[in-house]
Amino acid sequence: xxxxxxxxxxxxxxxxxxxxxxxxxxxxxxxxxxxxxxxxxxxxxxxxxxxxxxxxxxxxxxxxxxxxxxxxxxxxxxxxxxxxxxxxxxxxxxxxxxxxxxxxxxxxxxxxxxxxxxxxxxxxxxxxxxxxxxxxxxxxxxxxxxxxxxxxxxxxxxxxxxxxxxxxxxxxxxxxxxxxxxxxxxxxxxxxxxxxxxxxxxxxxxxxxxxxxxxxxxxxxxxxxxxxxxxxxxxxxxxxxxxxxxxxxxxxxxxxxxxxxxxxxxxxxxxxxxxxxxxxxxxxxxxxxxxxxxxxxxxxxxxxxxxx
Amino acid sequence: xxxxxxxxxxxxxxxxxxxxxxxxxxxxxxxxxxxxxxxxxxxxxxxxxxxxxxxxxxxxxxxxxxxxxxxxxxxxxxxxxxxxxxxxxxxxxxxxxxxxxxxxxxxxxxxxxxxxxxxxxxxxxxxxxxxxxxxxxxxxxxxxxxxxxxxxxxxxxxxxxxxxxxxxxxxxxxxxxxxxxxxxxxxxxxxxxxxxxxxxxxxxxxxxxxxxxxxxxxxxxxxxxxxxxxxxxxxxxxxxxxxxxxxxxxxxxxxxxxxxxxxxxxxxxxxxxxxxxxxxxxxxxxxxxxxxxxxxxxxxxxxxxxxxxxxxxxxxxxxxxxxxxxxxxxxxxxxxxxxxxxxxxxxxxxxxxxxxxxxxxxxxxxxxxxxxxxxxxxxxxxxxxxxxxxxxxxxxxxxxxxxxxxxxxxxxxxxxxxxxxxxxxxxxxxxxxxxxxx
Numbered sequence: 001x002x003x004x005x006x007x008x009x010x011x012x013x014x015x016x017x018x019x020x021x022x023x024x025x026x027x028x029x030x031x032x033x034x035x036x037x038x039x040x041x042x043x044x045x046x047x048x049x050x051x052x053x054x055x056x057x058x059x060x061x062x063x064x065x066x067x068x069x070x071x072x073x074x075x076x077x078x079x080x081x082x083x084x085x086x087x088x089x090x091x092x093x094x095x096x097x098x099x100x101x102x103x104x105x106x107x108x109x110x111x112x113x114x115x116x117x118x119x120x121x122x123x124x125x126x127x128x129x130x131x132x133x134x135x136x137x138x139x140x141x142x143x144x145x146x147x148x149x150x151x152x153x154x155x156x157x158x159x160x161x162x163x164x165x166x167x168x169x170x171x172x173x174x175x176x177x178x179x180x181x182x183x184x185x186x187x188x189x190x191x192x193x194x195x196x197x198x199x200x201x202x203x204x205x206x207x208x209x210x211x212x213x214x215x216x217x218x219x220x221x222x223x224x225x226x227x228x229x230x231x232x233x234x235x236x237x238x239x240x241x242x243x244x245x246x247x248x249x250x251x252x253x254x255x256x257x258x259x260x261x262x263x264x265x266x267x268x269x270x271x272x273x274x275x276x277x278x279x280x281x282x283x284x285x286x287x288x289x290x291x292x293x294x295x296x297x298x299x300x301x302x303x304x305x306x307x308x
Numbered sequence: 309x310x311x312x313x314x315x316x317x318x319x320x321x322x323x324x325x326x327x328x329x330x331x332x333x334x335x336x337x338x339x340x341x342x343x344x345x346x347x348x349x350x351x352x353x354x355x356x357x358x359x360x361x362x363x364x365x366x367x368x369x370x371x372x373x374x375x376x377x378x379x380x381x382x383x384x385x386x387x388x389x390x391x392x393x394x395x396x397x398x399x400x401x402x403x404x405x406x407x408x409x410x411x412x413x414x415x416x417x418x419x420x421x422x423x424x425x426x427x428x429x430x431x432x433x434x435x436x437x438x439x440x441x442x443x444x445x446x447x448x449x450x451x452x453x454x455x456x457x458x459x460x461x462x463x464x465x466x467x468x469x470x471x472x473x474x475x476x477x478x479x480x481x482x483x484x485x486x487x488x489x490x491x492x493x494x495x496x497x498x499x500x501x502x503x504x505x506x507x508x509x510x511x512x513x514x515x516x517x518x519x520x521x522x523x524x525x526x527x528x529x530x531x532x533x534x535x536x537x538x539x540x541x542x543x544x545x546x547x548x549x550x551x552x553x554x555x556x557x558x559x560x561x562x563x564x565x566x567x568x569x570x571x572x573x574x575x576x577x578x579x580x581x582x583x584x585x586x587x588x589x590x591x592x593x594x595x596x597x598x599x600x601x602x603x604x605x606x607x608x609x610x611x612x613x614x615x616x617x618x619x620x621x622x623x624x625x626x627x628x629x630x631x632x633x634x635x636x637x638x639x640x641x642x643x644x645x646x647x648x649x650x651x652x653x654x655x656x657x658x659x660x661x662x663x664x665x666x667x668x669x670x671x672x673x674x675x676x677x678x679x680x681x682x683x684x685x686x687x688x689x690x691x692x693x694x695x696x697x698x699x700x701x702x703x704x705x706x707x708x709x710x711x712x713x714x715x716x717x718x719x720x721x722x723x724x725x726x727x728x729x730x731x732x733x734x735x736x737x738x739x740x741x742x743x744x745x746x
Contacts, residue, residue, distance in 0.1 A: 069600065069601060070581075070600070070601055070602055070603045071603065072601070073578040073581065073582055073601065074582065074603065075511065075582055075584055155411070158411060158415060159415070162415045162416075162417070167415070167417060168417070246400065246401075246404060246408060247408060247411060250417075251397060251398055251399060258400075258401070261401045261404075262372045262399060262400065262401050263372050263374075264374075265401050265402070265403070266369075266370075266373040266374070266375070266376075266402065266597075267369060267370070267373065267402040267593060268577070268593045268594045268596065268597040269375075269577070269596070269597030269600070269601060270574070271374060
């Protein structure tokens with residue numbers, strides 16, 4: 001055994017530095033290693049804390065959806081349901097109205113995303129690549145519109161849509177959601193277009209491409225990640241809205257957020273397990289889409305943030 | 309300097325731009341200022357089924373609630389079939405209902421029959437679109453208390469559907485454990501009972517009184533118990549000795565741990581359902597919620613209604629009217645909607661079906677005399693001990709009553725958390741409420 005074990009001799013040691021004795025180097029290396037370990041542990045601790053902060057509500061949602069109603073507020077609270085049940089999920093299967101809400105939400109959110117991207121792409125391109133009087137004022141005016149509390153505009157929009165006979169329509173929802181998504185989408189896409197070199201556009205013009213062709217054949221394909229990011233933002237905005245959907249949509253066009261509250265939150269009680277189960281189920285498609293496209297979202301949001 | 313060379317210059321001048329912006333802002337302002345008619349004298353509903361029945365809308369927050377919706381839909385179906393009409397359902401969540409209904413009624417989107425909390429009648433009546441249902445109410449045997457609760461400014465804007473009150477509900481199991489036999493009659497006895505309950509330990513909250521600002525309006529009934537009228541001929545009396553004494557007492561309960569921090573009605577129901585609160589304030593509509601959410605299968609049998617204790621023996625116990633009424637908004641289908649409202653609120657067979665589904669007290673003498681209703685022991689006890697002496701909140705006559713309650717609640721909360729003295733806070737609350745009343 002001893003014959004097979006390599007013997008630690010001075011020959012196995014790395015060459016000694018002429019100006020530092022070996023024990024000192026060992027101490028320094030050890031200190032460096034423990035410092036690195038400390039940094040790594042701190043980083044992991046931060047990740048765990050932040051991850052827990054973000055994921056604990058999702059876990060609680062799942063746990064509540066599996067808990068019988070009479071145990072939801074049991075004291076002391078339990079991290080795991082004592083008697084897990086799928087009753088809440090089973091109750092969802094028979095509720096056709098939830099699928100109507102889901103369909104409405106998908107339709108309205110997709111249309112909001114498409115319209116927002118369409119309009120903000122041209123606006124963002126104009127702000128990025130053209131120079132005209134009032135451009136800067138207009139840019140800040142668009143941004144300033146984001147500063148108004150949205151609830152403040154509710155009555156105004158309600159009156160406007162009422163006057164044009166648009167209440168209780170998908171159009172009212174899509175237009176109102178787009179109103180709120182446009183400023184951020186425009187600025188996000190402007191940042192993206194800023195990163196496209198003007199030389200590329202000039203070269204296309206030299207080759208005889210029309211202005212529209214330049215936008216559609218060169219700029220927009222190059223900006224696909226930004227367009228996806230803007231679209232995702234608009235989609236999520238439309239998906240999550242409560243008060244505008246409740247007020248402008250009417251009973252037939254209601255989307256998921258008001259629909260879920262209407263279904264599960266009552267005058268005297270709330271069906272927490274069913275509400276959590278429904279929230280979980282309807283969040284899944286969006287979560288999957290988000291995970292699939294998140295690299296574009298991050299890229300789109302940070303584009304133009306750093307100019308080199 | 310721009311980062312990239314300019315590619316083009318349009319002819320849009322700054323002046324032109326400002327003109328366009330001004331035009332846009334003007335359009336928005338005009339849209340926000342759509343002229344509207346002021347409140348008009350209410351149109352009286354017709355007493356006879358004059359014309360042919362027409363389709364109409366029915367708005368209610370209960371239309372999507374799992375406990376209420378099936379029973380209401382069943383009744384809507386019965387009426388629709390019998391009269392060969394269609395009923396369009398409109399529903400909003402309870403917490404959003406009055407704001408949404410106000411907007412929709414004002415905008416003319418909702419007409420027909422609407423389910424309202426009696427506290428909201430003043431706000432809705434101020435829109436000038438509710439029918440006077442006085443003529444319709446004649447001939448039906450509505451209770452006087454019900455009719456009064458569904459009136460505003462002397463006009464019968466609603467037909468009472470389910471009328472009760474908000475009062476003290478106790479868990480007799482916990483009371484027994486604490487050795488409390490009789491319900492306390494006076495405030496001193498009540499406080500002594502709370503101290504006995506606190507000795508039970510185990511985290512039991514003796515009285516799950518409202519302490520969150522959103523629900524602190526509950527303290528108004530205690531102010532009345534201490535002798536404050538709250539409102540005297542248009543003058544807000546909050547800040548008087550009685551209201552200050554009431555808030556000082558409430559704060560002392562808080563400091564002694566006899567009531568808990570951060571509790572609203574939903575929290576109180578949860579605590580009570582879990583056996584962690586012995587007493588709380590609620591209407592009878594909360595019974596289903598606490599019983600179904602409780603792990604204690606016998607909680608329904610342990611519910612007991614307490615008259616609110618009084619300041620001095622012999623005083624009348626105070627309780628706040630609670631209830632639902634059906635009102636009718638002028639417009640398409642209003643005539644049929646009025647007939648439906650009367651049928652829904654006064655037909656004995658309808659009352660029997662609805663009571664079987666929800667256990668809420670009906671508002672006609674004949675329905676109250678039904679054996680099913682009379683046999684509901686807790687309901688009868690609640691009616692006798694609480695509803696019998698219930699009065700409306702004097703601020704309900706103002707459409708801005710919710711704001712009035714909020715400014716008072718904020719000051720009461722300031723007292724509870726120790727950032728204000730009761731006298732100064734109540735004087736401030738009274739002054740703020742008076743501004744809203746004026």
